[in-house]
Amino acid sequence: MVKKTLSNVYMTLIFLFLYLPILVLIILSFNDSKTRVEWGGFTLKWYIECFQSETIMTAFATTLQITVISAVVSTIIGTLAAIGISAMKAKSRAFYLGSTNIPLLNADIVTGISMMLLFVKFVDLGFVTVLVAHITFSIPYVILNVLPKLKQANRSTYEAALDLGASPLYAFYKVTWPEIRSGVFSGFLMAVTMSLDDFSITYFTKGAGVNTLSTMLYTELRKGIKPELYALSTILFFTVLLLLLLVNYLPNRKKSTTVERV
Amino acid sequence: MKKALINFVDISKSYGKQLVLDEFNLYVRENEFVTLLGPSGCGKTTTLRLLGGFETPDKGQIFFDSQDITYLPANERKLNTVFQKYSLFPHMTIAENIAFGLKISKKPQAYINDKIKYALKLVNLDGYENREIDSLSGGQQQRIAIARAIVNEPKVLLLDEPLGALDLKMRQSMQYELIRLKEELGITFVYVTHDQEEALTMSDTIVVMNQGYIQQIGTPEMIYNEPENAFVADFIGESNIIDATFIEDEVVEILGVKMPCVDKGFGKNTPVDVVIRPEDVELVDPSEGYLEGDVTSLIFKGVHYELDVMANGYEWLVHTTKLVPVGSHVGIKVTPFNIQIMNKPASSDEEAVEIDE
Amino acid sequence: MNKLKRQLLAGPYLVWIIGFIILPLLMILYYAFFDENGSFTLEYLSHIASPINVHAMVLSLELGVAATVICLLLAYPLAMILNNLKIKNQSLIVFIFMLPMWMNFLLRILAWKLLLNKNGVLNTVLMSIGLEPVMILNTPAAVVFGMVYEYLPFMILPIYNSMARIKKDYIEAAHDLGANEITIFFKIIIPLTLSGIISGVVMVFVPALTSFAVSELLGGGKVLLIGNVIEESFMQGMQWNAGSSLSLVLMIFVMVSMTIMNIFDKDGEGTAVW
Known part of the structure; x- marks a missing residue:
């Protein structure tokens, strides 16, 4: 009993540690006070101002574009690569997996700098270079989410489909895809997360004109933060939370309805 | 008779609403090879886990060497378990696995080394000390698991379907190995299985269980030849279980025909079940049999033929070494000694069941 | 195909x-x-040995090790507790620990800055119950705190995953062979979660060693890590060659970590990834 209570207290403390800053930001986004620490009454003005600030809206738009495009592209390249890798012999497999580990394990700052050094040789830093960088560090997450699913996927079912006269593409769509779908999906989510949260790599590859939310924040933080940003991040946080909850519960609902129909 | 080493007294255990054991009583004698036999969910594994110390009963007591061990933790019990799925520690070599228990009891290194050698020899795997677990076959892993248990010199070895994951050939050779081990070590074995052949081959005593109740305790011969109820008869081997009437001592009426039998004491004109093993059904000339019937199917089984004979509205299962073509008209005869009379089931757990095996 | x-x-x-x-x-x-x-x-490489760089490197290593050890000590008991909860839906656990990452990490670090401030929430609470206020901000301790906060999930998840994979049979077998809880912990649970521990250590140590934003924000410019030196040489000083040679040193650190991880990660494809 004592052990149980201790466990619960400990778990609560860790959750508090992880979520306390988020709680603070959410509270501050409604705080009608110039000094950040004191509570000056409830207000929604930061939410209104945040939508009127051009700097914030531009950075927000850039972030969205980069996140969506990089996640989609890296999911496609990564899924194809995972299928390719799963068909490989040990040696080439090791090469691919080793290379996949590089951006995953290398220091963000080194990854960012190395790409910057390459990019400045050929193009001006800007939107495209950030995009390429994001795709590069997102692909490994996709691959490592899809590969285990491919391993679990029963190879003989795919071959059985071919045997029954399905074209390879049809067999893939009907047999393999359903088995790896969840992996592709979680890979995509991971890519979105990493892209949204990235600061270091964007910082080095972005050049002068472009800003994502992260890099804008970094500059702003030195000047003193604007409360509009709390509002924006609160909105983002709850949007994402809602999306994730929807994603997690929708498939289950579908399943149960098909069961009922049967 | 040797003294009772293990004693279960009025043990009850349930998981949630499911009652697994109900007022369970059983004793095990020293040096006995006892097998708990039954379909899955009959309570046999729970019985073993209670004995091993991995579960505690809701009610009742367990005695070991006349000491109450009901709430003694597993690591303080003088018995060792061989688990269903090997459960060898994957991060240790074979020698380290075997030495695990000995190191805990702080035995000197020289003693441990000797024990490892001895145990590996005993399970016919000498020289395997430094192999990795992954490099062993299922049967080898299981033998290491046995070695790991016996080096601790337990008074009782518990085995939870240890051969369940092995193929048929391996299973059979391991059965002989276990019998040999039991004889060499002279310790008590409590063995859990759902495989009746395994139970018949190895045991001194078989405890047939169903739905948390003991159905019958006896030697393999007793269990096979004189099942006490339809469940036991049906679970142990194939049989013809037929509704019948016990007319009077040594006379039973089966499918409208009176036959001599050897049983007494079931009263007069009492409804009973009779069990007749397929190999005990004799096919004779129609004029010589108690009943007449027609062969409806014939399958060659290697050692014998398996026939279905339709007689007096019952489809008899018959094993015979003679080839009797389908459509033959035959007589059926059973020696009185081979007719086993049983009381009608008093509760659902005593009824014959369909077993998918 | x-x-x-x-x-x-x-x-x-x-x-x-x-x-x-x-x-x-x-x-x-x-x-x-x-x-x-x-x-x-080899001139740029020789710059590495300059006092500023050496100091930054040593400090980075110290803070990185400190953050990693603290993360491990915090995460291991938590992983055990989570594992004992016997939650069927393991992705829920991943979800809970990933969720904070959806709030920009600079903002989250900023929130800690507000909490840890001289007049911040923490000190207000401390003083109201009659304790001395803590001046942790702008010290190396604050930087370690930030690192632990940021990277703790990366330690929890691999350890939790490797722990969830331990079969109950192993624990019962060890019990059966006479092991008590302490022996089981040291002889069975720790060795079997070693690959998770190593993954966690690498996934915390590498980013902690190389971070520059956390030290910039919580160290108030007073805590100079190797990441800060590199950042400055690229973004302010235009000393690309010196910066590159320092990056090379970082890469070597990372490669060593990767190698160590590969030795321990027998499955080959990484408990590194959740």
Whole structure:
């Protein structure tokens, strides 16, 4: 009993540690006070101002574009690569997996700098270079989410489909895809997360004109933060939370309805 | 008779609403090879886990060497378990696995080394000390698991379907190995299985269980030849279980025909079940049999033929070494000694069941 | 599709690997060893030994190790508690620990700055119950605190995953062979979660060692880590060669960590990834 209570207290403390800053930001986004620490009454003005600030809206738009495009592209390249890798012999497999580990394990700052050094040789830093960088560090997450699913996927079912006269593409769509779908999906989510949260790599590859939310924040933080940003991040946080909850519960609902129909 | 080493007294255990054991009583004698036999969910594994110390009963007591061990933790019990799925520690070599228990009891290194050698020899795997677990076959892993248990010199070895994951050939050779081990070590074995052949081959005593109740305790011969109820008869081997009437001592009426039998004491004109093993059904000339019937199917089984004979509205299962073509008209005869009379089931757990095996 | 054709699907990725993973790393090597005129030099490499750099490197290592050890000590008991909850839906756990990452990490660190401030929430609470206020901000301790906060999930998840994979049978077998809880912990649970521990250590140590934003924000410019030195040499000083040679040192640290991880990660494909 004592052990149980201790466990619960400990778990609560860790959750508090992880979520306390988020709680603070959410509270501050409604705080009608110039000094950040004191509570000056409830207000929604930061939410209104945040939508009127051009700097914030531009950075927000850039972030969205980069996140969506990089996640989609890296999911496609990564899924194809995972299928390719799963068909490989040990040696080439090791090469691919080793290379996949590089951006995953290398220091963000080194990854960012190395790409910057390459990019400045050929193009001006800007939107495209950030995009390429994001795709590069997102692909490994996709691959490592899809590969285990491919391993679990029963190879003989795919071959059985071919045997029954399905074209390879049809067999893939009907047999393999359903088995790896969840992996592709979680890979995509991971890519979105990493892209949204990235600061270091964007910082080095972005050049002068472009800003994502992260890099804008970094500059702003030195000047003193604007409360509009709390509002924006609160909105983002709850949007994402809602999306994730929807994603997690929708498939289950579908399943149960098909069961009922049967 | 040797003294009772293990004693279960009025043990009850349930998981949630499911009652697994109900007022369970059983004793095990020293040096006995006892097998708990039954379909899955009959309570046999729970019985073993209670004995091993991995579960505690809701009610009742367990005695070991006349000491109450009901709430003694597993690591303080003088018995060792061989688990269903090997459960060898994957991060240790074979020698380290075997030495695990000995190191805990702080035995000197020289003693441990000797024990490892001895145990590996005993399970016919000498020289395997430094192999990795992954490099062993299922049967080898299981033998290491046995070695790991016996080096601790337990008074009782518990085995939870240890051969369940092995193929048929391996299973059979391991059965002989276990019998040999039991004889060499002279310790008590409590063995859990759902495989009746395994139970018949190895045991001194078989405890047939169903739905948390003991159905019958006896030697393999007793269990096979004189099942006490339809469940036991049906679970142990194939049989013809037929509704019948016990007319009077040594006379039973089966499918409208009176036959001599050897049983007494079931009263007069009492409804009973009779069990007749397929190999005990004799096919004779129609004029010589108690009943007449027609062969409806014939399958060659290697050692014998398996026939279905339709007689007096019952489809008899018959094993015979003679080839009797389908459509033959035959007589059926059973020696009185081979007719086993049983009381009608008093509760659902005593009824014959369909077993998918 | 036969096997060969299927392998071709990895083609675009191969181009990507060569173009955007391998080539950029070669650029770092180039800048570290060649000057503006394209001639080979060891001069930049020798800069590494300058007092500022050495101090930054030692401090980075110290803070990185401290953050990693604290993360491990916090995460291991938590992983055990989570594992004992016997939650069927393991992705829920991943979800809970990933969720904070959806709030920008700079903002979250900023929130801690507000909480830990001289007049911040923490000190207000401390003083109201009659305790001394803590002045942790702008010290190395604050930087370690920030690192622990930021990277703790990376320690929890791999350890939790490896723990969830331990079969109950192993624990019961050890119990059966006479092991008590303490022996089971040291002889069975720790060795079997070793790959998770190593993954966690690498996933915390590498980013902690190389971070520059956390030290900038919580260290108030007073805590100079190797990441800060590199950042400055690229973004302010235009000393690309010196920066590259320092990056090379970081890469070597990372490679050593990767090698250690590969030795312990027998499955080959990484408990590194959640």
